[in-house]
Amino acid sequence: xxxxxxxxxxxxxxxxxxxxxxxxxxxxxxxxxxxxxxxxxxxxxxxxxxxxxxxxxxxxxxxxxxxxxxxxxxxxxxxxxxxxxxxxxxxxxxxxxxxxxxxxxxxxxxxxxxxxxxxxxxxxxxxxxxxxxxxxxxxxxxxxxxxxxxxxxxxxxxxxxxxxxxxxxxxxxxxxxxxxxxxxxxxxxxxxxxxxxxxxxxxxxxxxxxxxxxxxxxxxxxxxxxxxxxxxxxxxxxxxxxxxxxxxxxxxxxxxxxxxxxxxxxxxxxxxxxxxxxxxxxxxxxxxxxxxxxxxxxxxxxxxxxxxxxxxxxxxxxxxxxxxxxxxxxxxxxxxxxxxxxxxxxxxxxxxxxxxxxxxxxxxxxxxxxxxxxxxxxxxxxxxxxxxxxxxxxxxxxxxxxxxxxxxxxxxxxxxxxxxxxxxxxxxxxxxxxxxxxxxxxxxxxxxxxxxxxxxxxxxxxxxxxxxxxxxxxxxxxxxxxxxxxxxxxxxxxxxxxxxxxxxxxxxxxxxxxxxxxxxxxxxxxxxxxxxxxxxxxxxxxxxxxxxxxxxxxxxxxxxxxxxxxxxxxxxxxxxxxxxxxxxxxxxxxxxxxxxxxxxxxxxxxxxxxxxxxxxxxx
Amino acid sequence: xxxxxxxxxxxxxxxxxxxxxxxxxxxxxxxxxxxxxxxxxxxxxxxxxxxxxxxxxxxxxxxxxxxxxxxxxxxxxxxxxxxxxxxxxxxxxxxxxxxxxxxxxxxxxxxxxxxxxxxxxxxxxxxxxxxxxxxxxxxxxxxxxxxxxxxxxxxxxxxxxxxxxxxxxxxxxxxxxxxxxxxxxxxxxxxxxxxxxxxxxxxxxxxxxxxxxxxxxxxxxxxxxxxxxxxxxxxxxxxxxxxxxxxxxxxxxxxxxxxxxxxxxxxxxxxxxxxxxx
Numbered sequence: 001x002x003x004x005x006x007x008x009x010x011x012x013x014x015x016x017x018x019x020x021x022x023x024x025x026x027x028x029x030x031x032x033x034x035x036x037x038x039x040x041x042x043x044x045x046x047x048x049x050x051x052x053x054x055x056x057x058x059x060x061x062x063x064x065x066x067x068x069x070x071x072x073x074x075x076x077x078x079x080x081x082x083x084x085x086x087x088x089x090x091x092x093x094x095x096x097x098x099x100x101x102x103x104x105x106x107x108x109x110x111x112x113x114x115x116x117x118x119x120x121x122x123x124x125x126x127x128x129x130x131x132x133x134x135x136x137x138x139x140x141x142x143x144x145x146x147x148x149x150x151x152x153x154x155x156x157x158x159x160x161x162x163x164x165x166x167x168x169x170x171x172x173x174x175x176x177x178x179x180x181x182x183x184x185x186x187x188x189x190x191x192x193x194x195x196x197x198x199x200x201x202x203x204x205x206x207x208x209x210x211x212x213x214x215x216x217x218x219x220x221x222x223x224x225x226x227x228x229x230x231x232x233x234x235x236x237x238x239x240x241x242x243x244x245x246x247x248x249x250x251x252x253x254x255x256x257x258x259x260x261x262x263x264x265x266x267x268x269x270x271x272x273x274x275x276x277x278x279x280x281x282x283x284x285x286x287x288x289x290x291x292x293x294x295x296x297x298x299x300x301x302x303x304x305x306x307x308x309x310x311x312x313x314x315x316x317x318x319x320x321x322x323x324x325x326x327x328x329x330x331x332x333x334x335x336x337x338x339x340x341x342x343x344x345x346x347x348x349x350x351x352x353x354x355x356x357x358x359x360x361x362x363x364x365x366x367x368x369x370x371x372x373x374x375x376x377x378x379x380x381x382x383x384x385x386x387x388x389x390x391x392x393x394x395x396x397x398x399x400x401x402x403x404x405x406x407x408x409x410x411x412x413x414x415x416x417x418x419x420x421x422x423x424x425x426x427x428x429x430x431x432x433x434x435x436x437x438x439x440x441x442x443x444x445x446x447x448x449x450x451x452x453x454x455x456x457x458x459x460x461x462x463x464x465x466x467x468x469x470x471x472x473x474x475x476x477x478x479x480x481x482x483x484x485x486x487x488x489x490x491x492x493x494x495x496x497x498x499x500x501x502x503x504x505x506x507x508x509x510x511x512x513x514x515x516x517x518x519x520x521x522x523x524x525x526x527x528x529x530x531x532x533x534x535x536x537x538x539x540x541x542x543x544x545x546x547x548x549x550x551x552x553x554x555x556x557x558x559x560x561x562x563x564x565x566x567x568x569x570x571x572x573x574x575x576x577x578x579x580x581x582x583x584x585x586x587x588x589x590x591x592x593x594x595x596x597x598x599x600x601x602x603x604x605x606x607x608x609x610x611x612x613x614x615x616x617x618x619x
Numbered sequence: 620x621x622x623x624x625x626x627x628x629x630x631x632x633x634x635x636x637x638x639x640x641x642x643x644x645x646x647x648x649x650x651x652x653x654x655x656x657x658x659x660x661x662x663x664x665x666x667x668x669x670x671x672x673x674x675x676x677x678x679x680x681x682x683x684x685x686x687x688x689x690x691x692x693x694x695x696x697x698x699x700x701x702x703x704x705x706x707x708x709x710x711x712x713x714x715x716x717x718x719x720x721x722x723x724x725x726x727x728x729x730x731x732x733x734x735x736x737x738x739x740x741x742x743x744x745x746x747x748x749x750x751x752x753x754x755x756x757x758x759x760x761x762x763x764x765x766x767x768x769x770x771x772x773x774x775x776x777x778x779x780x781x782x783x784x785x786x787x788x789x790x791x792x793x794x795x796x797x798x799x800x801x802x803x804x805x806x807x808x809x810x811x812x813x814x815x816x817x818x819x820x821x822x823x824x825x826x827x828x829x830x831x832x833x834x835x836x837x838x839x840x841x842x843x844x845x846x847x848x849x850x851x852x853x854x855x856x857x858x859x860x861x862x863x864x865x866x867x868x869x870x871x872x873x874x875x876x877x878x879x880x881x882x883x884x885x886x887x888x889x890x891x892x893x894x895x896x897x
């Protein structure tokens with residue numbers, strides 16, 4: 001075994017240090033094997049290795065810039081600082097690696113170095129043009145026109161070949177965007193400046209195909225073909241590519257990185273000047289890698305960080321003393337909701353297989369308390385529905401039609417309901433329904449996800465008041481994942497389809513209710529973890545992606561929501577922001593806020609349509 | 620035995636420790652009888668500072684920290700005592716067997732003991748806690764007990780080995796007493812005082828271990844212990860929020876309990892240990 005680490009562990013006086021050491025110990029056990037060229041390393045190990053080494057610079061650093069000294073300090077008033085996207089030292093900037101660092105990571109800070117075809121706007125769900133100028137459905141084919149001006153940062157033109165190549169990578173290898181190929185049959189070039197994406201006939205889902213054009217980052221064919229060739233088309237070898245100086249179409253290029261920060265520099269030849277009318281304001285963008293949330297919050301409060309994507313408890317305290325700190329919404333809930341962390345019932349568990357018991361639990365939960373205690377009040381009042389209460393989603397449901405089925409916190413009504421179905425309280429205060437004691441039911445989420453831990457403590461406490469025993473269980477995250485997928489739980493917490501994208505709220509409904517192709521309990525399921533089954537719901541979920549008429553969509557979603565509210569396979573506990581977008585305007589001013597008319601979404605000024613903020617801010 | 624107890628009562632260190640410990644025990648046993656509220660009930664806002672109603676303020680869930688502390692100390696002492704009993708009994712059995720029987724049995728048992736000493740018990744504790752599914756305070760206590768016996772075993776073995784060669788043991792052997800009988804009547808009384816001291820120390824370290832492991836989030840579920848109170852304070856960044864009341868009282872309680880137990884131990888040591896007896 002690893003003697004040195006054990007010695008250190010013994011010396012460690014504080015439990016936290018011990019935990020860290022234990023983590024090192026586990027990692028150490030994995031990585032003691034000598035590195036071998038034949039054995040494909042796991043991604044996790046890959047993740048660890050560079051963390052041990054010290055400062056690294058991009059291999060292909062331009063000569064002019066490397067003369068500026070080691071720390072690469074950039075002028076404060078030309079640099080935009082961000083935190084909360086990168087924890088731990090960066091390992092690579094290779095999108096295919098599966099663990100690439102800021103600003104390359106998949107689905108976050110999307111438009112800085114690599115760009116997507118369209119930019120998602122979380123406020124209204126619109127897809128705004130970027131590399132693509134417009135898209136339209138021609139029967140089962142999505143026709144996308146590309147921007148003729150677009151160029152790679154090395155000067156090469158961006159063409160339909162690059163788009164086709166990038167999509168094909170997902171077909172060839174098992175990478176982040178491979179899943180879209182379940183819905184796509186082929187992607188072909190239509191001249192140099194347009195592509196056609198053809199639906200898979202067996203699985204015609206227009207919604208997920210639309211997702212793909214706002215999330216897949218476009219890679220330059222001329223660069224990655226070389227890398228593929230060098231790696232002999234072997235994905236494990238491709239994953240080892242660090243890609244320290246990525247060539248993208250975006251407005252920024254890699255400038256400097258080490259294990260404390262990552263800095264990118266503006267590309268003054270950026271093609272998008274013709275689209276946006278000018279260059280983005282900050283010359284540099286730096287992500288400082290903080291030790292933990294607390295350190296990041298402190299730096300943000302003192303103005304060392306301009307944009308924070310961290311959960312800041314009681315954010316209003318930040319501007320109480322007049323500090324120029326803002327959230328997108330001026331008042332509670334401060335952030336724009338993006339997902340609904342929910343508890344999911346195991347539909348085969350005796351006791352909670354009864355819908356009235358589930359309804360009683362839903363009515364017992366104190367949602368206001370969850371919002372206040374777990375989320376610092378960042379979750380608006382709970383109105384149970386499959387849709388979020390945002391402009392992008394609320395249009396799909398007829399609020400009046402579902403009103404009578406929606407539950408609110410009402411302990412008395414919950415108790416009455418349980419009395420009515422004949423669940424009498426036993427001597428210990430816990431009800432018994434037809435010989436089944438209502439509890440103990442375990443409710444589960446990973447340890448250390450503090451807002452979730454708190455929410456579940458409140459659920460357990462709320463259930464006590466109606467004579468149902470719910471116990472919290474906070475295992476390590478991998479245990480939770482396994483329990484979730486194999487269905488080995490009574491009640492479990494998870495976010496059904498967390499992203500903000502064109503396929504919402506369909507994908508959320510799908511993850512909660514769709515029973516086709518779901519493995520039975522004991523095997524892995526990737527949605528519908530509680531194994532809910534309703535043929536009518538399946539049918540509607542199959543139908544929605546094929547329909548584009550808004551009125552028809554609304555009636556289908558309303559019907560689906562009614563089924564959900566009647567059967568209660570899950571109960572949303574809170575609304576969670578997609579991004580915790582908080583800005584400090586000590587250095588940079590003019591970030592978008594609600595009602596400023598700019599329609600720039602609070603997407604940390606660098607993700608999707610949120611990047612338009614970079615053209616608006618000023619010193 | 621009775622005599623030594625009377626001597627103990629004259630030791631100021633032992634008395635300070637014992638009185639402190641009993642006072643604390645009395646408080647945590649009596650207060651919940653007066654304030655019969657559910658300690659897990661969320662009655663206030665998060666991290667409310669102490670006032671006339673909430674003597675020690677509220678934690679991140681808005682729970683009454685004073686009431687929680689009472690239950691937490693109870694759990695922690697219970698876990699410590701159970702862990703102490705387990706550690707002492709296992710250590711005693713292995714130490715006695717290895718010291719008295721000797722030979723190959725001694726070699727094997729000593730080897731096992733040494734292995735357990737070399738591997739830090741805390742690592743084993745973490746590994747076991749991560750791997751088991753149901754974690755109640757009893758399970759946690761037992762795990763702590765079975766990972767912290769080696770030092771007791773070693774000391775008991777050493778004493779037993781030296782006792783084995785004494786005349787009264789030889790006489791008992793010649794008289795035809797059975798091995799268990801000799802161990803219980805001829806050896807145990809001579810190491811009894813040491814065993815009691817070891818038990819007190821094991822209890823104290825059991826309380827500390829519980830606190831450490833709970834602070835890592837690996838403690839028992841669905842209960843309150845001092846470690847769990849501190850764990851929540853840590854997870855919810857109470858130090859950043861300036862909510863000292865969320866962790867200082869719990870930390871102080873641990874310090875006070877272990878201090879009182881160590882005082883008792885030192886008092887006993889001064890009386891029973893011939894080397895430092897005054």
